[in-house]
Amino acid sequence: MTDASHTELQPFLVQRLGGAPLTEQQSYHAFSIIMSGRADSAQIASLLTMLASRGPSVEELVGAARVMREHVTLVPVAAELRSRLIDTCGTGGARKTFNVSTAAALVAAGAGAIVAKHGNRSRTGRGSAEVLERLGVNVAASPQVQARCLEEAGVCFSFAVHHHPAIKHAMPARRALGFPTIFNLLGPLTNPAGARRQLIGVYASPLADLLAHALGRLGSDRAMVVHGHGGLDELSIAGANEIVDCRDGLVRSKRSEPEKIGIATGPDANLAALDLDDSARIITRVLNGEAGPCLEMVVLNAAAALVVAALADDLTQGVERAREAIASGRARDALTSLINSSNRH
Secondary structure: OOHHHHHOOHHHHHHHHOOOOOOHHHHHHHHHHHHOOOOOHHHHHHHHHHHHHHOOOHHHHHHHHHHHHHHOOOOOOOHHHHOOEEEEEEOOOOOOOOOHHHHHHHHHHHOOOEEEEEEOOOOOOOOHHHHHHHHOOOOOOOHHHHHHHHHHHOEEEEEHHHHOHHHHHHHHHHHHHOOOOHHHHHHHHOOOOOOOEEEEEOOOHHHHHHHHHHHHHOOOOEEEEEEEOOOEOOOOOOOOEEEEEEEOOEEEEEEEOHHHHOOOOOOOOOOOOOOHHHHHHHHHHHHOOOOOHHHHHHHHHHHHHHHHOOOOOOHHHHHHHHHHHHHOOHHHHHHHHHHHHHHOO
């Protein structure tokens, strides 16, 4: 790295340190420097810390997301499927439950949605990549195989680490910091299959409005950004949930009470998996229709995914269709088909 490259990020650091947020263009420039490997880890850590401490603006988030999208390794999705694609993805950083968004993706696929599930490994060892791998899915499938999974199974898994090679330049700083950064927000904004319909869970309430406005600026067709009761980054059965709905560039906020849309409510204390094997068993039991709070959590979140996919008019109808996908065995079949398609050479 040349001496000149050490100074490229400096003006943005000085501006942010002085309390002025970056414009979208400045954020784009700053993250272009980071993702091209022209900033050292100390500079990257400084910018990430300032963005985390004061919170990124919509302009900063959009500028950084545009850079991420330029560097992503794309899934070659068939044209007839592209407009229908949805993603169910959380930011992480919240209290850990079993893999709700992963199970919800399978149920939504069973109900007819085309789901490009974007995910990664977790520091806990129980992220979406780990649990799908334990269930038998080839999470390292190539983009071409993922496209085949979408056509054959209605669902694929896009392993983030394989699709975002440019973020390797920020990894040492992210690991050293050890707290959620703007990159936790950028992942859900950069689906490798180009999904323009999304259900995103966030770990902090103010982030819901932020991401929804960013998605509107980035051209999303329909998105729900949710923050669950008790601080979950997914819809919760334990109480009222915050939902920020982005549709055709318009953003609206509301609260949703699960008992009013056909969900059996209850405490969320029993929603954590003991380990990876337990999380895989929970998903299997849910797909087999075993009643209980875990099934209710999955049905609730799958319902939101079906609304985003335009397969349900509202959450109440989404709940009905999610239950039907499980009861009929189509949700379980979606997982079986994904396993088979992802492992076939």
